[in-house]
Amino acid sequence: MSSIPASHSQVTVASQVPFTDLCSTLEQIQKCKSRPEKTKYFKDFLDSWRKFHDALHKNEKDVTDSFYPAMRLILPQLERERMAYGIKETMLAKLYIEILNLPKEGKDALKLLNYRTPAGSRGDAGDFAVTAYFVLKPRCIKQGLLTVQQVNVLLDSVSTNNAAKRKDLVKKSLLQLITQSSALEQKWLIRMIIKDLKLGVSQQTLFSIFHPDAAELFSVTTDLEKVCKQLHDPSVSLSDVSISLFSAFKPMLAAIADIQQIEKQMNHQSFYIETKLDGERIQMHKDGDVYKYFSRNGYDYTQQFGASPLEGSLTPFVHNVFHENVQNCILDGEMMAYNPTTQSFMQKGNKFDIKRMVDDSELQTCFCVFDVLMLNSQKLGHEILSKRYEILNKIFTPITGRIQVVLKRQANARKEVIDALNEAIDNREEGIVVKDPMSVYKPDKRGEGWLKIKPEYVSGLMDELDLLIVGGYWGKGLRGGMMSHFLCAVAEIPPPGEKPSVFHSVCRIGSGYTMKELYDLGLKLAKHWKPYRKKDPPGNILCGTEKPEVYIEPCNSVIVQVKAAEIVSSDMYKTDCTLRFPRIEKIREDKEWYECMTLDLLEQLRGKASGKLATKHFDIDHEEPQVKKRKTVPKVKKIIGVMDHFKAPDLSNVSKLSSIFEDVEFCVMTGTESCSKNELESKIAEFGGSVVQNPGPDTYCVVVGTENIRVKNIISSNKHDVVRAEWLLQCFEKRAFVPWQPVFMIHMSSETKQHFACKYDQYGDSYAADIDAVQLKELFSRMSHLKEEISWDVIADTEERYSWDCSPLSMFRQYTVYLDLSDEESDLRHKVNRTRLLTGALMLRFHGARVASRLEEGVSHVIIGEDHGRVKDIKAVRRTFKRKFKILSEQWVKDSVKAGELQNEEAYLI
Structure with missing residues (x-):
């Protein structure tokens, strides 16, 4: 296949970059083990692409060319709709057998078809791409002929024809890809088609290298092409991309704050406290005499509030308050209803809608502004909040009841937050907002320096x-x-x-x-x-x-x-x-x-309290509201079983102690050593349940103390849930319907199995419920046969994917540490040094480090105690290593753990 022709104006980077260059980069990323090396190879490829892009489009404007053609091949799982090939490993295997004219019962054909079967010593069982690579290597051209753009064109053709069910054209495109690619290129083509590249580095990591805001923009748009085009320039921020005049954007939101951690969440620096207004979140866009208003979900309310100074419930009253130098601006705030008679704001729940207020209403529209995102065509999202506040105060002259700046106070301590919350409760306000003065504006991002506190978020403050x-x-x-x-x-x-x-x-x-x-x-x-x-x-x-x-x-x-x-x-x-x-x-x-x-x-x-259900104050001393707490009664959680409905019990001759089993039918097969069958049945009746001697369609479950032939027959029928009597005894003891757990189950019906599969893993560990020490030991005993070791890289990638890598418990995760333990224990000093370093090893492991048992290639740090006698020898060993490690004092570990973050290594080098 010849190169796709293009005029100079249509030339893209992708049309000039050989596909083999991308595959070589992917091969290097996969082969190296450390994450820094993997990211370096990706960054080098990205930087060279951007450099080529700048040279290619040096004098052009409105360029749409971007890194997208490469990124969609590196992250094909994010392009499910555009790259829907409908092709799996078996279809590819048959296609290769046909194209290569392989004997169907031959060795190589069977390798392709049975790629999951272990064969040889390569350890590639289950990896079709690797299996295909070794089959193709002696049969393919040595150097591929396709560019990145041509590969995308052919893959798009496969996707389009697959959707149209034109199998002959799908096959034709695949044939072009196969015949003009080397074995290495086809290995990566297969992985792109199957959408699993096995790079050992997460998409979050690749996004972060491409642009700090890439993951954020993708989460909002789920459009990889838009991410690559809008954030092609790494110096452009997301706020600059998202915010434009007369175009709605999703505003930045506040996350729920933890009052006890508020100082830490504000980085132990001063912060702003604002009243949380109970109105409608609105953004005002102004350009001269033209206005537009959008809600937080992007709905246009310009007709209500006024597109010009001659119309609407707000614009005619605020147009003249803007200073003469203000040509255009975007303001973010809360639209409120103001009562000029009482000189107070109305709460949103008081039977009115600010977006539909009529002209003859006794209330008037008031825009309470708390942020500015553009002024005279200059975007301000990347500016810190304190700077934006300075700019905001120079834009317009406030008019009470029409347009106001939301008042803020500067604070430093948790007590000031609690006082502000209690004041908001007394004033019947919705709550407060705490903001970091150093925060930048991130559209559609919750938190990131903005936190909200409402009384209903704080346990015990609300009347129930x-x-x-x-x-x-x-x-x-x-x-x-x-x-x-x-x-x-x-x-x-x-x-x-x-x-x-x-x-x-x-x-x-x-x-x-x-x-x-x-x-x-x-x-x-x-x-x-x-x-x-x-x-x-x-x-x-x-x-x-x-x-x-x-x-x-x-x-x-x-x-x-x-x-x-x-x-x-x-x-x-x-x-x-x-x-x-x-x-x-x-x-x-x-x-x-x-x-x-x-x-x-x-x-x-x-x-x-004018209808407010928050009247209690938060007490800083007790760190909880001073109210008498009701005794918490466990929720009734009846596991879904096979019954269609409950059968009404006949309890006329029974003295009921409780009704927790009301309308529930049991069949007790056998009792336990401590509680006989008759005693269990009597207890069930006392707690409101009914008992049958043979399970039927209305039976909730079969209760078993000791198993016998009859119990085995019930199990083999697979019609009923069979539960240990210990569960029933727990219900009696707690006087509550205790939820079923895997440990209680002798046999489960298909419905209950399906329910448990959603709640528990294969070892009976709940996905959501807390566990105590006894239950944890039981769980470990059920897992004692496991011999698998979890890769450190897998742990690191998991932590990064879910943003757990910022935890102090992961601070040493990327390091492999060797502690120098001297073998000379003839005197007390060496023994003390050894004990100290052993303690250090525990601290390192607890905070994520991999502690090496010997000094070997791959060690990143060597920790030395007070005895520096072996430092010279260790440095001699270091000179022989390919990767040089750092030699640090044990104080680095102690200080890092104490501070909760890694300390500068330079101060601890030996």
């Missing part, structure tokens, strides 16, 4: 409401076939000595629980739901305009503990109010249905 579920709504999608939302109510105060009989609806809730908790709650209430008829509603459940699809008699329902931000007015519910941002915290198994919140208590909360 115990509401009764009285209605339900059928779900859609993943929640189809179950109740996904619930109508909750409070009770009218009943006469003394009686239970409440009338309930008033207060809110609809559909969040706060997991899918498992939702499913379990649905099972618990399933048989009690009744259709809600608007023409004939139940007399004891009073609703506003919001009506449920089904309802439940209060005596059959449960109380849920609900947390919300505030109580706001609403005519949709019978109470004439509702909750803002409600979510279910837990089911109150310790409370009966008639113990729910009453109407008068709701009114007290509503009036106490």
Whole structure:
């Protein structure tokens, strides 16, 4: 295949770079073991590409040529839609056999077809690309003929024709690739087609070398081509790329702060504290007399707020406040509703929408500005926050109730943050925002120097409401076939000595629980739901305009503990109010249905703090709110088994101690040494359950103390979950429905196996639940047969991929350290030195280092104790090594561990 012709204006770097150059680089990256070497080879290739690019397009403008043609081949897994080949190893094997005219039963053909089978001593079993390389090597041209651009053109042809199901054209393109590539090139072509290059370096690492903001932009756009084109110049920042006049961008957001760690999160430097405003996040774009307004999700609200000084609820009132030298600007802030009568801002939950305020409203639109991102065509995202604040104060003259600069205070300590939060609670404000003065603006990035603190984020600061579920709504999608939302109510105060009989609806809730908790709650209430008829509603459940699809008699329902931000007015519910941002915290198994919140208590909360449900202060001394904590009752977590519904128990002759097993049917096969079968059955009845002697379709599980023939027959039927009696004893002891764990299971039905596969790994370790020391020992005992060793590079790549490499526990991860332990132990000094260095070895391992048992090639650091007698010998050994190691004092390790970060090695060199 000849080179693809192109005029000078169409010449790209990719059309000039041989594909073999890229493959040679990939080969070098794969072969070297250390990450610094791998990254160096990639950076060298990237730098040469950019250098060639600058020379090729020296006098051109608006160049679209970029590193994308190479990057898409290096990271093919990120191009799933554009590079969908529909080709796997077996198809390639058959294609090679056909093109090379290999005997189908011949040695090489069988190698290709059976590449997973271990053969020879190369250790390449399972790697089709390597297997193909050795088969192709004696049969291919020595030097490839294709450029990077030609390879991309052919691969795009394969993808396009595969989508169109034109197999003959797919085969034709592959034939061109194969016949004009060397064995080495085809090895990497195969990996690109299969989308697994096995480079031993993560895409995050490659992104970071390409551009510091590349990973960030890709996470927002998922467009590799856009990343390569917009960030081709490494000196251009993401904010410069993302922010442009009259073009919406996703704003920078604040992450949830940890008050206890706030000083550390602010790098132990001074910081700003601002009031968190409860309005609509809006960005204003202004160019002369032309204005545009965008929401945080990019919606255009220019028509509402005004495209010119002659229209809208805001622009006519703020146009003249801008200083004469301001031609254009982009401002970031919060659009608020201001009441000029009370001279205060309205909260978003108070039955109004700032984006739809009418002209005759008694409220007026006010733009509260807290950042500036462009001024007179100069982009400011890369400037630090303190500098942007200086610029912001020179743009316009504030007018109270129309356009204001959000006030900030400078602080240094956690106590000042706590005082500001308590002040916000007293002022009925949403919370506070803490910002790092050195932070730059990163669109669509959460955190990065901006932190928010709301009372609801702090345990114990919010008043919680115990509401009764009285209605339900059928779900859609993943929640189809179950109740996904619930109508909750409070009770009218009943006469003394009686239970409440009338309930008033207060809110609809559909969040706060997991899918498992939702499913379990649905099972618990399933048989009690009744259709809600608007023409004939139940007399004891009073609703506003919001009506449920089904309802439940209060005596059959449960109380849920609900947390919300505030109580706001609403005519949709019978109470004439509702909750803002409600979510279910837990089911109150310790409370009966008639113990729910009453109407008068709701009114007290509503009036106490203008509806805000945060009234308690955070106490810096106790580091927790000074409130009496309720005893936490474990959530009921019933594992999904094979039953379709629960069978109602007959408990007329049983004295119930608890109702945790209400409506649950068990079959007890055998007892334990400490608790017989009859005793287990009696206990089940006491806790509200029912017992059968033979498991049926309604049986929740089969309980077994000791296994016998009958138990084995039950297991072989594969119809029921078979559980150890120890689980039942734990339920009795804790008086709660203890969740199943793998250790409890003797046999699992297919449904339960599927459930456990989502919650636990193959050794029974939960993906989410905490584990204690005893459980950890049991887990290790189940894993004792494992002999695999995890590669240090795998650990390092995993840490980097999930940003764990910034942890102090990983500070020495990239180092291989040898500690000089003298063998001369004739005097006390050497013994002390040896003990000190052994302690140092533990410290190094604990913080990620690989400690070598002997001084060998690959060691990066040698640590010396107080005895420097062997330093001369160690330096002599160093001269013989290809890779030179550093010789440091043990104090470097101690000081680094103490500081929580690596110290400058120069000060500790020996």
